[in-house]
Amino acid sequence: MLAFLVKRIGNAVLVMLTVAFFAFLIFRFLGDPVEMMVNESATQSDRDELRGRLGLNDGFLVQYVRFVTNAAQGEFGLSWRNQQSVIGLIAERFPATFELVIIATFLSLVIGIPLGVFTAIGRGRWWAEGLQFSSIVGVSLPSFFVGIILILTFSVTLGWLPGYGRGDVMRIGWWSTGLLTASGRAAVVLPALSLSLFQITLVMRLVRAEMLETLRADFIKFARARGVKRRPLWFRHALKNCLMPVVTLTAMQVGNLIAFALVTETVFQWPGMGMLFMQAVTFVDIPVMAAYLCIVSFIFVTLNTLVDIAYAVIDPRLRNA
Amino acid sequence: MSTASPSPALEVKGLSVEFPTRRGILTALSDVSLTIERGEILGVVGESGAGKSMTGMAVLGLLEPPGRVSSGEIRIAGKRTDNLSDDEMESVRGRMVGAIFQDPLTSLNPLFSVGQQLVETIRLHSDRNRTEARVHAVNLLKQVGIPGAEERIDHHPHQFSGGMRQRVVIALALAGNPQLIIADEPTTALDVSIQAQITTLLRRLCREQGAGVMLVTHDMGVIAETADRVAVMYAGRVIEVGAVEDVLARPKHPYTRGLMGSIPALGARVERLTQIDGAMPRLNAVPPGCAFNPRCPEAGSRCLQVRPTLMPEGQGAVACLLHDGGVA
Incomplete structure (x- = not known):
């Protein structure tokens, strides 16, 4: 088991170094950082001085190593747009996205798995086939549309739940959570549901197919x-034998959810990383984009590694592999 | 040996199983009758599709839908089970009737340790607590001859060899102390050297526990070594029943004779093995009269019209017009 862990984590580190390399290429060679930072009245000597201060005259490898060392410590420099520290901007937005994605994932499992089991064991009955059919609708509806329908129904017409924003948040250290206040919890329901609808149907269909096979x-x-x-x-x-693909799917999809969250966050005005990234793209804010790339990849790679470890925990046959 | 008991381990009377399909009803078993006394091993032989496994599954109440028992009676240790609900049948399986299937590699859930599966089964059928059930599980593993049972109990199925896994399967079948065990091709998937160990074990446990065993196999060698009596099936019917020595030495049905002729005997000076020409009819194409008539070397005109029924003959019984009024 220890050898297994070492191997998996080694793989993960290698992948991260590769991703960091590409992020570094973008950061260093997509436009001239000095041009973007100095103001128009700067002289050539000012520029050279800044260039030296930023270490841009050092060798390629030295710069890459410095980039990786800084990135590993969470240091991605300053945003070109508003001169704030990039990691500070992301840290401010990350909790919102993370909470949204975790709750959406939780919903997709808690609703999707039982639905999958029931549609498998009730195969041929009208209610199981009905659910199976409506899941096709769930898969094919775009998430912004679902979001708008949810807002229209539960927020505008019925007035039960808020349709935008995060509600009141509480700060715990640098983390801001909306889950500890009533208005924060109410605010997360609709975006999480909208984000998870696709996942619910995906999990349900996967569990159903696996259950039919296993049974x-x-x-x-x-x-x-x-x-x-x-x-x-x-x-x-039966269900335990179906969980392996579900674990894989879920972990992979958490990455996708972070990406999809971009749309949901826009529809619901959710102050998360997705909105930050949208703004960064609009203003060609390269440091923010590079940091976003590194952090999202880090989440992906971490999840992948956790999936591999979870496999070994669920299935004892893999422990020696 | 078993103690004398008023009710046999298994009594099947006039059992028919049918599968409704779009093209009409297929009769998979018709009018099957069998009795297995306690402590007795009944071998059930026949070609693939003759209905031997189907009989076992019907007794277990595990016919694949849409298959269903259309008529007849099944009694396990005197209790009628063919008319029970699904819920009631759940408490019959494992407790009154245990099962051993062909492939020990796939019979065990790969994600649970052998001990977890044993403890689960033991606790389903007795009111032992977890600790007591575990002690009993270790005993069962010892009983089926697994060395180092105390340690092996926490191993997962993939850590056992095929023969050892089949022993675990047998331990699981015995966990509820059933009066009847359905062993469906228990040795087919095993090495020849392991087969004898498993059949010997089965025989010993059957005697010790006084349980009846229905040993389904197509291997006459296994029958000869293991069974007390044998039932030969053909196209969904029992065509001959009798003591193993009798049937092996003096087969009465031409089909049984054909089966015997196709077993190579060590040391016997036979020019060549005989074989039965043709193939068993499919369920939707059973000929009128005797189902065996197209392949039977002794068939006469009556065989094409009259369907023979199982009639007592000597020590056993046979369903053949040769023994029931002649074939002409």
């Missing part, structure tokens, strides 16, 4: 033959 397995027949009741048969014996 045909010999060990299920044998478990029935030794007297295992239907409920534990479905939820213990």
Whole structure:
């Protein structure tokens, strides 16, 4: 198990170094940082002085190593747009996106898995086929449309839930959470639902397909033959054998959710990283974009590694691999 | 040996199983009758599709839908089980009737340790707590001859060899102390050297526990070594039943004779093995009269019209017009 861990983490570090390399290329060679930073009245000597101060005259490798060392410490320089520290901007926005994505993921599992199990065991019954059919609708609706419909229904017409913003937030250290206040919790419902609808149907369809496959397995027949009741048969014996792909899908999709959150955050005016990135793109704010790239990749790679480790925990056959 | 008991381990009377399909009803089993006494091993032989496994599944109440018992009676240890609801049947399986399937590699859930699966089964069928169930599980593993049972109990199925896994499967089948065990091709997937160990084990446990065993196999060698009596099936019917020695030495049905002729015997000076020409009819194309008539070397005109029923003959019973009024 230890060798397994070392190998997986080694892989992850290698991938991150590669991503950092590309982020560095963007950062260093997409436009001239000095041109973007100095004001128009600066003389050539001012520019040379700044160039030296920023270390841009050093060798390529030295600069890359310095970039990686800084990035590893969370140092991505200053935003070209408003001269604030990039990591500070991201840290300010990250909690909002993270909470939104975590809640959407949680919803997709809590709703999607049972729906998948029920549509599998009820195959052929009208209610299971109905659910299966409506899930196609869920998969095909674009998320901004779902968002607008949700706002229209629950916020504008019924007035039950807020349709924009994050509500009141509480600060715990540098983290700002909306989950501890009533208005914050109310505010997260609609965006999370809108973001998770696609995931719910994805998880449901995956679990259904896996369950149908697993329920045909010999060990299920044998478990029935030794007297295992239907409920534990479905939820213990069969479902556990279906979870591997669900874990993979979920972890991979958390990355996608962060990306999709861009749309949802725009629709719901949710003050997260997605909105920050949209602004960075509009103003060609390269340091923010490079930092966003590194951080999103870091989340992806971390999730992938966790998935591999989770595999080994769920399936003992993989521990020696 | 088993103690004398009023009710046999298994009594099947006139069992028919049918599968409604779009093109009409397929009759998979018709009028199957079997009895297995406690402590007795009944071998059930026949070609693939003859209905031997289907009989076992019907007894377990595990027919694949839309298959259903259309008539007849199944009694396990005297209790009628063919008319039970799904819920009631759940408490019959494992407790009154245990099962051993063909492939030990796929019979066990790969994600649970052997101990977890044993403890689960034991606790389903008795009121032992977790600790007591674990002690019993270790005993069961010892009973089926797994060395180092105390340690092996926490291993997962993939850490066992095929033969050892089949022993675990047998331990699981015994966990609820059933009076009847359905063993469906229990040795087919195993090495020849392991097969004998497993059949010997099955035989010993059956005697010790006084449980009846229905041993489904296509291997006459396994039957000869293991079973007390044998039932031969063909196209969904039992065509001959009798003591193993009798049937092996003096087969009465031409099909059984054909089966015997196709077993190579060590040391016997036979010119060549005989074989039965043709193939067993599909369920939707069973000929009128005796189902075996197209392949039977002794078929006469009556065989094309009259369907023979199982009639007592000597020590056993046979369904053949040769023994029931002649074929002409």
